[in-house]
Amino acid sequence: MKVFLGIILIIGFIKQVYLQCENSCHLDEECLPFIINGTTHYSCECNATIYNNDPDFPLLLSNVPVYCSPNQLAIKLTSCLGQRMLDFNILLPDENIVDNQCFSHSEAVNFDFTEFQFNFSSTATNCQAAISMNSTHVTYSVPVWFKYNTTNQIVIIYNDILVTYNCSYPLTMNASLNIGLNPYLSPDHLSIARFGTHVLTMQLFKYSNYTGSYTIADLPIYIKVGTPLYIGASIMGPDPQRFSMKIDSCYATPTSNPSDPIKYNFISDSCPLPGFITISFIQDGVDLMVYFSMKAFRMARYSQVYLHCSFSLCAGKCPPSCSGTQ
Template structure:
């Protein structure tokens, strides 16, 4: 039995590669003749306060190499609770690294035996698609083993504004990572979408280490992230979406404040937001989306009471066109459809793009409210109990006349106030 125990102990020592220091010079702190102690300020000394000693067991509260290294080029082993001659790196090495002594200093280097036989075909980046950021990561040691420089990470667009690289620890492996914003048009992103998801793809380039001979080609990885598309999330994927937000109070027995956002989209799925610098062709469809992300849809609903358009940023501009009133579409020279209103945390309105005579911008204003579902949020009746001033959101759209539509397709709006001025002008000409 003793023989078996001895064999097992020797095997353990061989596996760990470490043996506790048991010499007498310097003396062990626990030795009766020393009876030493260790402090952060003074290191490890015997009870005479002069003689240095080697820590062991509980007599090394610093938990680092300070005492071991300064006295006898030893290293503190946390597992054995003693000083050993086995190199111990602090902080510790990752799972694919080993600790060595270089120039009397311990450092972590890649363990080449782990990745022996590795080929480029076995080198694949891990991809994290958390939130609105794509992160591609590759093991630093794998790249070194294959002769590639992990610090050379870059995208299709390798400008400084598109290069966000950094080292990190993933599953106890040191990796190099690069961040990519999941935004349409950002740094070479290519985008595909369907009715429910949007897919972002970019390309990671890694160069080989430079030398007198070129023996390797750069590595190129395409990586893709997919995200669920909603009216709200699609705004996160646009560089400069047209949006407006306002904080409004709720009505009913449960009082609170909620943020409501108005945005413009170019598709019926509300997945492609219209950008600030984008010009919209007269006659094309514009989809107005309103939503309140922090609204409890089981209790409350978002209702649009009124929407109108003006040629200026002044909502009181007398030259205006009304296209939603009392929660429903109205006909005032503009084609409009209320697709959803007063039944959920979202409202959807479709209008046909138009121009005011002599203007290239159209300003859209919508009056909204939060109503309790126990009351009527739906229907086309104007709520007479509402205050005169409802919370209002406004956005600006840039329009461009489309000559291909012909004169009947320009949808140039002439409001009732402007028409009245025109008729009065004709009457005055007849009088004179």
């Protein structure tokens, strides 16, 4: 009975603590009581253990969340951290845009966070973002200064803080034309594959100047074997002044499953494979759009054909070394 009663008391205590604050407190907050007209209430307050007389601001800033989007990164500072830095006379990024050349803008988020955004596109001429690449990813590094405000200060007791925030993006992406046609090859519209925050789009066009993409409204679409197919791909996010996109490989399957064991490869290592399909590269490896054409074909015993391609980013321009036509 004592054990059972103890469990009840523990559950009751947990429930009481849980109900003290209406909303969950942030990691740098604690739920504390306050009294109004003799009634005890609770609210989330800045944790005094973290924000003591000498907070470890470098450690706190190294742990703020970082969000990566095309050509931009954002950091979110809690209201406790932001206010405490102001209390210690440390300038936030929007108060020191001279040193934070990549700074874009800031905005309050539900009064709990302030989001600071930084651009790293080449169009931001003064931005000092560094770019590094390995075999799989490109990484943008943005230096963010949190400087001690020395205005009217006789004695300087704090160091400036420089934090470098990084966003990495994959160099290789995949996309598929995800709608097969009966009875002839004519995969429709587009399929979007998201990797990080880069968006890759591949679509089938009606005309030889790569306009008038097919949509679901055009279904059913019948294309005779041997009819030219005009296929294009584009990517949103990478800096067009620094990167180009090229096609790595393409293959066809009789189903929409890219892992279908039945497949026919027709582009490999950025070049057409020997075979009966005529492929022409109209634009490849010179900017962020790839255009190529090929003749429609049918896979024996199957009424539909789906195309799947792999693309990669490269620094500068990287046109294929093959002739481009097979």
